[in-house]
Amino acid sequence: MAGSVLEIKNLHVSIEGNEILKGVDLTIKGGEFHAVMGPNGTGKSTLASAIMGHPKYEITEGSVHLDGEDVLEMEVDERARAGLFLGMQYPSEISGVTTSDFLRSAINARREEGDEISLMKFIKEMDEVLDYLEIDKNMAQRYLNEGFSGGEKKRNEILQLMLLKPEIAILDEIDSGLDIDALKVVSKGINKMRDDNFGCLIITHYQRLLNYITPDFVHVMMQGRVVKSGGPELAQRLEAEGYEWIKEELGIEDETVGQKA
Amino acid sequence: MTVDTKRLYDKTYVEQYSQDKQEPEWMTALRLRALEQADALELPKPDKTNITRWNFTQFKHTAEAKPEPITSLNDLPEALQDFIDQEDVTENLLIQRNQSVAYASISQELKDKGVIFTDIFTALRDHEELVKRYYMKDAVSIDEHRLTALHAALMNGGIFVYVPRNVQIETPLQTIFWQEDPEAALFNHVLVVADESSSLTYVENYVSNNDEQQTVANVVTEVIAQNNAKISFGAVDHFAAGTTTYMNRRGVAYRDATIDWALGQMNDGHTVFENVTHLVGDNSATHPKTVTVGSGNQVVNFTTKTVHSGLDTDAHILQHGVMKDKATSIFNAIGKIYNGASRSNAEQESRVLMLSEKARGDANPILLIDENDVTAGHAASVGRVDPMQLYYLMSRGVSKEEAESLIIFGFLAPVVNLLPIESVKKQLTQVIERKLS
Ligand SMILES: Nc1ncnc2c1ncn2[C@@H]1O[C@H](COP(=O)(O)OP(=O)(O)O)[C@@H](O)[C@H]1O
Ligand SMILES: [Mg+2]
Numbered sequence: 049m050a051g052s053v054l055e056i057k058n059l060h061v062s063i064e065g066n067e068i069l070k071g072v073d074l075t076i077k078g079g080e081f082h083a084v085m086g087p088n089g090t091g092k093s094t095l096a097s098a099i100m101g102h103p104k105y106e107i108t109e110g111s112v113h114l115d116g117e118d119v120l121e122m123e124v125d126e127r128a129r130a131g132l133f134l135g136m137q138y139p140s141e142i143s144g145v146t147t148s149d150f151l152r153s154a155i156n157a158r159r160e161e162g163d164e165i166s167l168m169k170f171i172k173e174m175d176e177v178l179d180y181l182e183i184d185k186n187m188a189q190r191y192l193n194e195g196f197s198g199g200e201k202k203r204n205e206i207l208q209l210m211l212l213k214p215e216i217a218i219l220d221e222i223d224s225g226l227d228i229d230a231l232k233v234v235s236k237g238i239n240k241m242r243d244d245n246f247g248c249l250i251i252t253h254y255q256r257l258l259n260y261i262t263p264d265f266v267h268v269m270m271q272g273r274v275v276k277s278g279g280p281e282l283a284q285r286l287e288a289e290g291y292e293w294i295k296e297e298l299g300i301e302d303e304t305v306g307q308k309a
Numbered sequence: 310m311t312v313d314t315k316r317l318y319d320k321t322y323v324e325q326y327s328q329d330k331q332e333p334e335w336m337t338a339l340r341l342r343a344l345e346q347a348d349a350l351e352l353p354k355p356d357k358t359n360i361t362r363w364n365f366t367q368f369k370h371t372a373e374a375k376p377e378p379i380t381s382l383n384d385l386p387e388a389l390q391d392f393i394d395q396e397d398v399t400e401n402l403l404i405q406r407n408q409s410v411a412y413a414s415i416s417q418e419l420k421d422k423g424v425i426f427t428d429i430f431t432a433l434r435d436h437e438e439l440v441k442r443y444y445m446k447d448a449v450s451i452d453e454h455r456l457t458a459l460h461a462a463l464m465n466g467g468i469f470v471y472v473p474r475n476v477q478i479e480t481p482l483q484t485i486f487w488q489e490d491p492e493a494a495l496f497n498h499v500l501v502v503a504d505e506s507s508s509l510t511y512v513e514n515y516v517s518n519n520d521e522q523q524t525v526a527n528v529v530t531e532v533i534a535q536n537n538a539k540i541s542f543g544a545v546d547h548f549a550a551g552t553t554t555y556m557n558r559r560g561v562a563y564r565d566a567t568i569d570w571a572l573g574q575m576n577d578g579h580t581v582f583e584n585v586t587h588l589v590g591d592n593s594a595t596h597p598k599t600v601t602v603g604s605g606n607q608v609v610n611f612t613t614k615t616v617h618s619g620l621d622t623d624a625h626i627l628q629h630g631v632m633k634d635k636a637t638s639i640f641n642a643i644g645k646i647y648n649g650a651s652r653s654n655a656e657q658e659s660r661v662l663m664l665s666e667k668a669r670g671d672a673n674p675i676l677l678i679d680e681n682d683v684t685a686g687h688a689a690s691v692g693r694v695d696p697m698q699l700y701y702l703m704s705r706g707v708s709k710e711e712a713e714s715l716i717i718f719g720f721l722a723p724v725v726n727l728l729p730i731e732s733v734k735k736q737l738t739q740v741i742e743r744k745l746s
Contacts, residue, residue: 100704103696128706140701144719153715154705191719208705 050244051078052115052131052215054099060109061091061098068094068306070272071110076216079244083258083283084251086269087291089304092251093137095269096220100134101127114216129158131215135205135222141193147204148174148188151211158212177210180240182233198225206237217241218249223257235260255287268294270303318370320344323462326370330430333437339444343451343461353454353555355581357639357671358610363579364553365456368494368524370463372407376489379404379412391739392485392514394732401426401482405497407490408466419478425471426482429498432469439471443502448531448559448587456555460496460527467498472507472538481510481543481729488526491519491551499530503538503566510729512543514736519551520577530558534566536590543571543728545737550577550605557583564590564619571727573737574601574611575744585614588622588653598627600724602744603636603668614643617653617683626657629724631717632668633745640672642687648679655683661691662720664745717745 054076061069068091076082084092098105099112101124112119114130122130142150151174156164165173178185183203193201202222209217219238223231238248238261250263258266258280266282267274268291275298276282285293295303323344327337352360379385382393385404393402401419403426404412410428419426425436432440445451451461468484488495501511515526526548534540540560548554554576560568574582586595597613615624626642644655655678661670674687694716702712718725721741728734 101700103700123709124700124703125706125708125712128704134704136701136704140695140698142698142702142716142719144722145715150702150705150715153707153711157706157708157711212705 051247052245053077054132054216054247055113056099056110058110059095059098059107059112061094062106062108063094063104063306066306067108068272069098070305072272072274074267074274076247076249078215078247080247080265081242081261081263082249082265082267083263084249084267084269084274085253085255085283085286087253087303089307090269091272091305092253092269093220094272096134096218096249096251099218100124100132125157128214133209133212133214133217135209135217135219137220137224139193139201139205141191141196143191143194145192146189147192147207150192151208154208154212173211177207180210181207181237183207199227199230202226202234203230206234210237210241215245216247216249218251220251221253222250223252223254231257232260255283258283270294270298270300272305275300318463332430332433333441335441336433339451340462340464343458346452347455347458347462350452350455350458353456353581355583355610355612355639356641356673358581358608360579360581360610364523365459365525365527365555369490369492370465370494372490372493376406376409376411379406382412389485389487389516391736392732394730399480399483399730401480402484403428403468404485404487405466405468406487407493408495416480422476423473424476424478425469427469429464429467429469429500436469436471439502440469440500443500443531443533445529445531447533447561449529449557456527457529457557460498460529463494463496463527464498465494465496467500470501470509470511472503472509474504474507476507478509481512483730483733484513486513486515488515488517488519488548488552491517491522492524494525495528497526497528499528501531501540501542502533503535503540505535506537508539510541510543512728512730512733514544514733515546515548517549517552519549522551524552526552526554526556528554528556532558532560532568534560534562534568534593536563537565539567541569541571541729543730543733545573545728545733545740546576547740548576548578550607552576552578554578554580554582556580559584560586560595562586562588562590562593562595565592566590567594569595570597570599571724571729572597572599573724573728573740574599574609575737575740576609577605577607579607580609582609583612583614585612585616586624587616588619588624591620592622593619594623596625596627598724598727599629600721601630601638602741603630603632603638604634604744606635607637609636609638610641611639612641612643614645615655617644617646617650617655620651620653622650622653624655626659627723628659629721630661630670631664631720631745632661632670633664635665635667637669638671640670641675642673642689643675643677644685644687645677646680646683646685650680651682653680653683655685656687658688660689660720662717663691663693664717714745
């Protein structure tokens with residue numbers, strides 16, 4: 049069997065008692081690229097954060113399994129070591145910890161004690177990816193995300209993705225704040241990951257990214273649910289016509305969720 | 310159980326001690342004067358910490374046995390080996406075991422250039438005039454309070470460093486003050502003088518192992534940078550829990566001189582720590598950087614102060630502290646600019662990271678400014694490990710413990726990374742790891 053399977057069933061998620069996700073079903077398999085689209089405030093980041101184990105989000109109902117293992121029972125770091133990766137919309141800045149030192153720790157966290165990656169091998173791999181993503185080599189020696197521009201942070205997330213080689217990656221608004229050149233580079237990195245053993249969930253509220261990365265499946269989120277799924281042609285229709293037609297079709301007036309009036 | 314210092318270490322004792330050390334007369338007189346003053350003076354009053362009940366009196370003034378000289382660095386206990394860069398042993402190293410020199414080496418090159426790097430008692434004999442000119446004169450006064458006076462009266466160890474005019478020292482000078490005797494007090498005096506247009510890097514380590522026995526460390530450090538001199542001063546203090554420490558490091562910078570400090574304060578016992586730099590000369594500068602990890606029940610009071618009286622002086626204080634267990638800490642950062650010190654700049658930043666509910670930390674930014682034409686700024690914060698940072702790091706697979714440790718070390722990095730000797734940096738990292746575990 050090729051690749052892993054991430055299975056999300058009837059997922060309900062609350063923040064501070066406020067229900068944001070109201071039953072999401074989604075299955076991502078190795079080799080597949082899924083896009084989750086939707087306007088701002090419809091619950092996309094909540095979905096990503098809940099899967100990764102963000103401390104603020106409470107799962108009230110439903111399940112998430114990775115290859116049959118209960119993800120919701122795992123700590124955040126265990127989820128990562130089980131093969132999940134989340135490219136965050138707002139990555140934290142960590143002062144005093146270089147990107148390079150951190151990445152080496154993260155790679156070694158996945159390996160057995162005594163089987164740590166050698167410094168030479170690590171540097172070689174990192175340099176290759178830095179080159180591939182057209183990132184200045186100095187960035188690896190800078191403190192993780194500290195003082196990075198929005199674009200640098202996003203590239204850094206992709207750098208981590210490519211070095212950590214997860215089974216299933218969720219990329220939350222990886223395209224936001226990128227100029228067209230950066231967008232191309234980031235897409236190039238994600239496309240390079242395409243493999244029978246790699247599944248990806250790309251979250252975006254623009255269709256722009258999907259000009260460079262062709263998804264196999266497209267899902268639209270509104271009001272904390274997946275309201276429509278289809279193939280790449282769905283993304284194209286959204287590009288051409290926007291979201292209004294879906295709202296009309298489904299009789300939705302306010303597509304957002306959890307907003308206090 | 311408390312030993313009465315006054316009775317035990319009286320005039321006769323001090324006189325005899327000074328004679329045994331073959332000190333010049335003026336030094337004996339200075340000690341006796343200081344001893345008298347000590348009785349009349351009060352303890353220092355560090356802001357927001359009450360030290361009146363700390364042990365400053367229960368100690369043994371002289372170490373039991375005269376230590377064996379260390380003939381090979383390989384004979385050092387492992388704990389001390391870590392201080393020394395085994396691959397590249399510095400030629401300029403002095404180890405003081407208890408209160409006597411156990412190992413001393415200085416390169417021929419520095420000797421030829423007239424650099425002095427020797428213990429304080431030898432310096433009092435061989436370089437009397439130089440020591441006399443600086444000893445407790447321009448930086449620290451004998452009569453500031455009871456502890457400075459007691460220090461002067463009972464001084465029982467230390468080192469003298471002198472760099473002549475125009476001499477630039479590339480390789481660091483390193484000293485290790487090793488209090489092996491668990492009850493012996495250390496009244497250590499460090500005097501570093503960089504003459505005009507000279508430069509040096511000096512790094513010192515304090516170590517003791519008396520977790521049970523009570524004793525005192527009363528250390529006065531005077532650092533003098535003459536015109537256009539540059540001094541880079543690094544330190545790792547690691548007195549054990551039984552030692553109550555008064556650690557006074559004072560600098561005086563004359564015209565165009567710079568004194569930079571990178572100080573790791575890792576004591577396990579109660580500590581009053583003060584680091585004051587007087588920017589006396591025009592265009593003088595200082596960058597005092599301090600890190601500390603507080604653990605157990607220890608109480609620590611830190612004061613880092615820059616005093617600006619020259620024109621165009623520049624200072625940037627950075628203090629980072631991590632507090633765990635029930636440790637209590639006060640961080641005072643003081644920028645004092647006198648009237649007339651035009652175009653001076655006093656910046657300061659104090660950050661405290663709290664690791665437990667019971668730890669206490671307090672950062673007090675203080676600017677005392679009597680001049681209009683200046684710039685000054687302060688930042689202070691007391692906080693906890695950011696759960697978003699933890700989440701971010703853990704989402705890449707590192708364990709919670711490792712993520713925390715990365716964040717804490719990152720927080721301390723701005724000072725740790727500045728220590729000029731690689732082995733000392735590593736050793737500080739080890740001490741931090743041990744304190745945090
Ligand atoms: N940290 C938070 N605290 C409180 N409410 C939140 C938080 N994050 C998101 N929400 C609420 O959840 C809703 C959905 O947010 P989000 O999942 O970020 O949407 P999207 O990613 O689709 O823009 C928002 O309308 C907001 O009100
Ligand atoms: Mg979002």
